[in-house]
Amino acid sequence: MMKLRHKNKKPSKGSKGCKKVSWSHHQPAKQNGKKAASRVASAPQFVHSNDRANWDTELKKKREEVLQELNMFPQLDDESTRKAYYKEFRKVVEYSDVILEVLDARDPLGCRCFQMEEAVLRAEGNKKLVLVLNKIDLVPKEVVEKWLDYLRNELPAVAFKASTQHQVKNLSRRSVSVEQASESLLKSKACFGAENLMRVLGNYCRLGEVRTHIRVGVVGLPNVGKSSLINSLKRSRACSVGAVPGVTKFMQEVYLDKFIRLLDAPGIVPGPNSEVGTILRNCIHVQKLGDPVTPVETILQRCNLEEISNYYGVSGFQTTEHFLTAVAHRLGKKKKGGIYSQEQAAKAVLADWVSGKISFYTLPPATHTLPAHLSAEIVKEMTEVFDIEDTEQANEDTMECLATGESDELLGDVDPREMEIKWLHSPMMKIADAMENKTTVYKIGDLTGYCTNPNRHQMGWAKRNVDHRPRNDSTVDVCPVDRRPMLQRIMETDPLQQGQALASALKNKKKMQKRTDKLASKLSDTMMSVLDLSGNADDSAGD
Ligand SMILES: Nc1nc2c(ncn2[C@@H]2O[C@H](COP(=O)(O)OP(=O)(O)OP(=O)(O)O)[C@@H](O)[C@H]2O)c(=O)[nH]1
Known part of the structure; x- marks a missing residue:
């Protein structure tokens, strides 16, 4: 939401005599x-x-x-630009297995493009659609929840907040450490929901028994954050990002990892039916507008x-x-x-x-009706192929993390080897673990370490370990609980799931650190009270 820099000033009470139409x-x-x-x-x-x-x-x-x-940048409402962009969009659909339709959480229905969805569903190759509710940081949590509830009646929906770091820097390397970064910095610039989105794509690969790689097309209206989303997933500056529509002009392919290739598309520009709507969805360049006053009137009605x-x-x-x-x-x-x-x-x-400086949001309609291009069968199929039950809980986690500033993008700042060494050498950790007795002891070479056993939710990869390389049989391996060193397990696991596993490991590390701190203060309190007692004893002896 927009941050107010000044205290509210109460306007003076005034006349009602203005003749112009009031909004x-x-x-x-x-x-x-x-x-x-x-x-x-x-x-x-x-x-x-x-x-x-x-x-x-x-x-x-x-x-x-x-x-x-x-x-x-070019005028996006120009007919030839629209056609050229549409051609690029068709290419993206043609090459993709899964299409991520990015929506602005402030007005998801307003920036949803049913014709585009229809084109995806009609295309050859049984393509799948996922909605990504981006910019959730600009909308109250309850509103995001309402939209997720509404959208899940139709298609899988993932709550997301793309990284909005200064784009010149490599997104994965911050100049401040995770510990030093203020909560507001983390909240304002970090990415939330990447783990969940990767999980959804991983589910698709797993359930669809994908043997090689999948292509994931990222589409949506201009300026909804497609490139920011790709960059957040890639954790580097793969695509140019800008606060203006039309930054992306051609299809670009981004290798996320061995198994996923992302395709960035230029924004789809809706037809010229509603100029105000098109302007407000950032599809027309402000500077070139003949009448900039009417859209401001609409803004004032909405804000x-x-x-x-x-x-x-x-x-x-x-x-x-x-x-x-x-x-x-x-x-x-x-x-x-x-x-x-x-x-x-x-x-x-x-x-x-x-550029999102004026805050606003819309609410979903009170009742839901399935759009004509979606049938109950399609909804069922999409739900199953992405294992959506899994996603819904993860959406909750994303919003929880956004509220606490605990981003999955933070992984980019942590060198896993560094994490391991810090982890292994912390003596307090050993005490905490030994006290709580809930940990696995492990050794790497001469080093001994401790880690908590991952739970089902934190370590999806431990539950089902899928090998995505081409094989003769098509069965899914189910592994028993693996007690080898955490990092070794992560590195050996499906690269699609490594981010998720590392995120869980990092969360665990943070939790353990908290526990350690708590224990340290408990110990110090105990020692203090012991010292106090001796002091009292001396006093009483003195008396
Ligand atoms: N607050 C916030 N801003 C975002 C988020 N995602 C993107 N933005 C901002 O939205 C603007 C547009 O982002 P882009 O990634 O360039 O959008 P796009 O959809 O690729 O735009 P085109 O290339 O024009 O189609 C930029 O100023 C981003 O910083 C988000 O999750 N939260």
Whole structure:
């Protein structure tokens, strides 16, 4: 969600006499117990504060960067671009076994493309579809849950938050260590849900007895985060990412590992039926819009007015025009003759919308009806082929991790060998383990180590160890619980599952560290109380 940088300023109560059409009736009737209309004032009030100046400069700079970038890319509503992109999309479908349709969690239905889904389901080769609900960090958890509940009636859906690290750096290497990184840094930039998505693809390989590799096409509207998702899975900068639509222009193939190849596609641009909808879904370049004011009107209908007032430091507006004049004033957007420019302000607001700075979200419809292109058989087939029950619990875990800032992408920062050595040499760990007596003792060469036995959920690979290499028989191996060293087991396991296994190992490590710390403080408390007791004893002896 958008972070508010300034405290709420209550707008003054004002007149109701504005003649222009007001959008305030589109807002929820009450916010913070007051009618939205009661916040409306006759004239814009500007927030004046010194610390605002720096923020304004920063905001202006960023907005100019976005607008500059916007100018560098083609007009996506242009017919020839649309056709060229569609051709690329067809190629992706043709080459893929599984299609991931990336949706923006803020408006999943709005960016879902039924024609595209139909094309996938009709294509030769029995292709499978998975919905990826991306940008879950921009939406309250309850809303994500509601959408997952809704979407699972149709297709497998995976909750995801792509890494949004500074894209120039290799995503897998952070300049701060996991321990040093603040929770907010981890929360804001790390990836969540990669483990689950890999699990879903792994399930498909396992249940479909895939012998070589699969191709996974990543499709969706422009700017929904397709490239960010691929980069997060790849943990390196495989594809270019940008806060503007149309960064990806051609199909690109990315080797995730031996068994999975990802295909990045340019965004699908919907037809020209609803221009406002298309703009708001980031499919049209803001800078080139003839009428930027109408989409801002729609934004104001969808957003929380209080948040938007605080974001721009303006309040007391009653109409879109009123709001835009106030924003133009704040941002210093003037036309010739010194008149504040509503158009320029509207483009600035739209640039903020496109780059996700203005928060909003939609709720799923109250009742569910199956879209015409999906039948009960298709839903059943998709559910089975991806082992969806497994995924639903994992979606819960993803959201739990997002809430606590515990990302599966953190693995990228940890060298497994380093992890092993730290792990093996921690004396406190031995005490903790010995005390709790729930661990396996193991040896690598001269080193002795301890690890907790993985549970079923943490170590899916221990339950069923699938060999994906071509073989004569097609049975799935079921292994007994493996008691060899953790890392050795991980390295020997199916590469598709290694990320997941390492994630679990890292989680275990963290848990053990917590336990160790707890134990250490317990020990120190005990020692302190022993010392206190001796002190008391001395005192009493003295008495
Ligand atoms: N907050 C947040 N931002 C995201 C997330 N995923 C992507 N973004 C941002 O959304 C913008 C678009 O991301 P891209 O990965 O370029 O989107 P795309 O779908 O590949 O875009 P095209 O190449 O235009 O089709 C970038 O500014 C990303 O940083 C996410 O999970 N959370």
